Amino acid sequence: MLRVPEERFPRQDPAALAGFIEFCRAEARRDGQPRIGSISLAVEHIDPLAVLQSIYEPHELHFYLEKPAEGEAIAGADAVESATLAGPGRFAAVRDWAAETRGRLIAIGDLDAPRAGPHFFAGFAFADETAEGAAFAPATVFLPRWQVAASQGRYVAVANVRVTPDADPVALARRVQAAHAKFSAFPYDSAAARVTAESALITETGGAGWFEAAVAEALARIRAGAYRKIVLARALDLKQPSPFLPLDALNLLREKYPACYGFSLANGRGQSFIGATPERLARVRGRELLTEALAGSAPRGTSATEDARLGRALLGRAKEAHEHEVVLEAIVRRLKRLGVENLTVEKARLLLLPNVQHLWSPVSAQLPAGMHLLDVLAMLHPTPAVGGQPREAARPDIARLERFDRGLYAGTVGWFDQAGDGEFVVAIRSALMDGTQARLFAGAGIVEGSVPAEEKAETDL
Numbered sequence: 001m002l003r004v005p006e007e008r009f010p011r012q013d014p015a016a017l018a019g020f021i022e023f024c025r026a027e028a029r030r031d032g033q034p035r036i037g038s039i040s041l042a043v044e045h046i047d048p049l050a051v052l053q054s055i056y057e058p059h060e061l062h063f064y065l066e067k068p069a070e071g072e073a074i075a076g077a078d079a080v081e082s083a084t085l086a087g088p089g090r091f092a093a094v095r096d097w098a099a100e101t102r103g104r105l106i107a108i109g110d111l112d113a114p115r116a117g118p119h120f121f122a123g124f125a126f127a128d129e130t131a132e133g134a135a136f137a138p139a140t141v142f143l144p145r146w147q148v149a150a151s152q153g154r155y156v157a158v159a160n161v162r163v164t165p166d167a168d169p170v171a172l173a174r175r176v177q178a179a180h181a182k183f184s185a186f187p188y189d190s191a192a193a194r195v196t197a198e199s200a201l202i203t204e205t206g207g208a209g210w211f212e213a214a215v216a217e218a219l220a221r222i223r224a225g226a227y228r229k230i231v232l233a234r235a236l237d238l239k240q241p242s243p244f245l246p247l248d249a250l251n252l253l254r255e256k257y258p259a260c261y262g263f264s265l266a267n268g269r270g271q272s273f274i275g276a277t278p279e280r281l282a283r284v285r286g287r288e289l290l291t292e293a294l295a296g297s298a299p300r301g302t303s304a305t306e307d308a309r310l311g312r313a314l315l316g317r318a319k320e321a322h323e324h325e326v327v328l329e330a331i332v333r334r335l336k337r338l339g340v341e342n343l344t345v346e347k348a349r350l351l352l353l354p355n356v357q358h359l360w361s362p363v364s365a366q367l368p369a370g371m372h373l374l375d376v377l378a379m380l381h382p383t384p385a386v387g388g389q390p391r392e393a394a395r396p397d398i399a400r401l402e403r404f405d406r407g408l409y410a411g412t413v414g415w416f417d418q419a420g421d422g423e424f425v426v427a428i429r430s431a432l433m434d435g436t437q438a439r440l441f442a443g444a445g446i447v448e449g450s451v452p453a454e455e456k457a458e459t460d461l
Contacts, residue, residue, distance in 0.1 A: 001038075001105040001118070001418045002027075009108055018173035024106050024163040033104065036080060036143070037161045037172075040109030040116040041180050046155045048075035048148045049254070049262075053247040058270040061142050063121035064250065065414060065425070068258040072151050074415060076121050076144030079268075080160045084137035088128050091378035094141045101143060102418050109158075115149030115417075116156045123265045123273070123413040123427070126382060127395075131405040135271040135432055146179060198240045205235035205439065206403025211459070212452035214401040215444075221397060222448055229326045230388040230397055233443030234459050235404045244433040246272035256354060261425045265413050273408045275430030278353055281380060281412045283423040284373040289340065289365045291376075293328035294351065294426075295385045295445055296320035296359035297458055311350050311357055319449035324348055324359040326447065327384040330391075331363060334379045340365035356461050373422045377412060386410035386426060386443065407432065409441040 009020035017039070024037040052064055052075040061082060066073035081101050085093045098120050111117050122141040130138050147158040159176045163169075204210075211234050218230050238244075246264060253276040254262040260276040267273075283290045298314040301307030314320055328345065335343060343365045351360035367376070387410070388394020398406075408427050416422030431440045444455040 001102050001107055003111065004106060004108045006108055006110075014173060014177055017177060018169045020108055021161065021163055021167070021169040021172050021176075024161075025165065025167050025169055027106060028163055028167070029165040031104075032165070034162050034164045036101070036105050036118070037163050038105055038107040038109075038118040038158060039161070039176055039180070040107070040111055040113065040156055040158045042110045042113050042116075043148075043155050043157050043180075046148055046150060046157070048073040048150055049247065049251060051075060051148050052077060052264075053251075055146070056247055058266070059268055060266070061140075061144075061268045062264065062266040062272075063123075063142075063144070063413070063415070064247075064262070064264040065423070066254060066262045067260070068254050068262070071153065074115055074119065074147070074149040074151075076119065076142075076147040078145035079142040080145045080162050082140070082142035085139040085141070086129055086137060090124065090128055090139035091374045091381075094122055094139050095372050095374040097141060098416070105418065107418075110156060113156045114151035114154055116158065117418055118143060118158065118160055119147055119415050119417045119422075121265075121415050122424075123408055124377070124381065124411045125408050126386070126406040126410040127399075130407060134405060134407050135269075135434065136265070136267055136273065136408050140265070140267070198242065200238040200240040203237050205237050210403055212456055215446055215450060215452040215455050217401060218397065218446045219448070219450060219452075222446070226397070227393040228389045229323065229384050229445055229447045230394040231384070231386050231410070231443050231445050232398065232455075233402060233406065233409065233441055234456075235409075236440045238438040238440065240436055243435045244438050246274050246433045249431075249433070250274050259351075259353060260429070263413050263425060263427065265408065271432060271434045273413075273427070273430060273432050275427060277425050277428050277430070278351060278358065279385065279426040279428060281383070281414070281424045281426050282373060282376045284367065284376065284416075285421050287367045287369070289335075289367050289376060291331060291335075291363045291380065293324060293331055293348075293361040293363065293383075293385070294358050295327040296324040297444075297461070298357050299461060300352070300355060300357055311352075314350065314357060314359065315348070319447060320359060321348075322449070323445045323447045324361070326389045327445075328361050328363075330384045330389050331380065335363070335365055338371065338376065338379055339368045341368070342366045372420050373416050373424070377424055381412055382410060383426070385445065386428065404439075406441070410443065
């Protein structure tokens with residue numbers, strides 16, 4: 001990425017902005033291929049979800065990720081460049097595609113502000129091949145035309161413009177300025193109304209009773225030594241008279257689950273995958289890596305006393321401790337395979353959510369020089385928290401025992417920037433919304449000691 005000194009083309013001056021785009025056009029003519037001009041501008045307080053809701057178009061790609069408790073949110077809409085990829089090498093293919101795109105970027109503006117500059121948004125399905133007609137490819141990545149973010153109490157808007165050798169710099173500059181003017185004082189006057197409750201027809205995908213039977217079969221396979229753990233999921237299909245509003249639903253989720261990551265990825269064909277996940281897969285800042293083991297669950301209590309009793313029981317229950325340890329061991333082993341340094345694993349503690357509590361162990365390390373976040377994702381995904389252990393043995397049984405294609409469920413969604421920093425989360429506690437229909441997903445880890453009826457109750461939570 002070519003970074004142009006801000007003083008060369010001051011962003012406040014319309015003529016200078018046109019001059020910057022003229023510079024991009026000259027570079028495009030020199031190379032014989034389009035360049036992408038990226039203009040970042042610090043703005044006043046902005047809510048990325050409200051902005052995305054206001055400009056939402058079902059025929060455009062969009063991405064959203066927020067952790068309200070940490071004051072972090074980022075959204076991108078429309079694609080200036082995009083790709084869909086498949087196969088076992090899909091993480092590396094996305095990395096290579098982004099590197100090629102990054103080589104055509106020319107950036108200017110408040111590039112030192114948090115979340116400034118061009119960001120790539122991506123979603124990876126659970127499997128490296130998906131069913132015919134699936135809503136999402138095994139890998140989807142795009143560079144947005146419009147991007148807004150909030151981080152550390154600071155706010156930034158980014159416009160990415162495709163500049164061809166025959167582009168009109170003045171027209172493109174006017175378009176960018178109009179967008180930045182809107183984001184600088186966003187009116188929030190075109191946001192959709194709040195969703196109202198409707199009665200929806202709810203059916204269990206695959207029919208009643210299949211999940212308990214699948215758990216029983218998985219337990220038999222565990223006792224036979226096929227694997228130590230497998231994660232099996234259920235899906236509920238909902239249908240209602242009027243279309244579901246994914247971003248309204250996401251707003252309700254962030255209000256109820258502020259400690260979770262709210263996320264949305266739209267495919268540009270009217271389908272959105274949304275959720276509120278408690279689980280980070282990986283975050284990279286410079287060479288510092290954060291990940292975590294999250295496995296083992298219990299309900300929340302209706303009083304402080306009952307809540308504490310349930311939490312203590314969770315910490316002391318052998319089955320839950322074993323499930324958690326299987327996940328943690330696998331993550332540590334895979335990180336060591338990457339050659340990380342200063343690997344630190346914290347003791348398991350409780351992660352409290354409104355409706356459930358989990359065993360949680362944060363993990364940190366320093367990456368080898370030159371290693372990309374996508375290399376880490378390729379090694380970690382899927383963790384035993386959503387797949388199994390060994391994963392090579394468990395994954396065929398997941399496909400055989402479950403009654404639906406997972407798609408993005410138990411995959412990973414997130415972002416990375418031009419420097420390679422970024423964050424991806426595990427796409428659980430989620431739903432695929434498609435007009436008047438929605439499919440909800442939830443899974444449970446099956447290990448020795450699991451009881452089919454109890455695993456069904458855990459997914460009900």
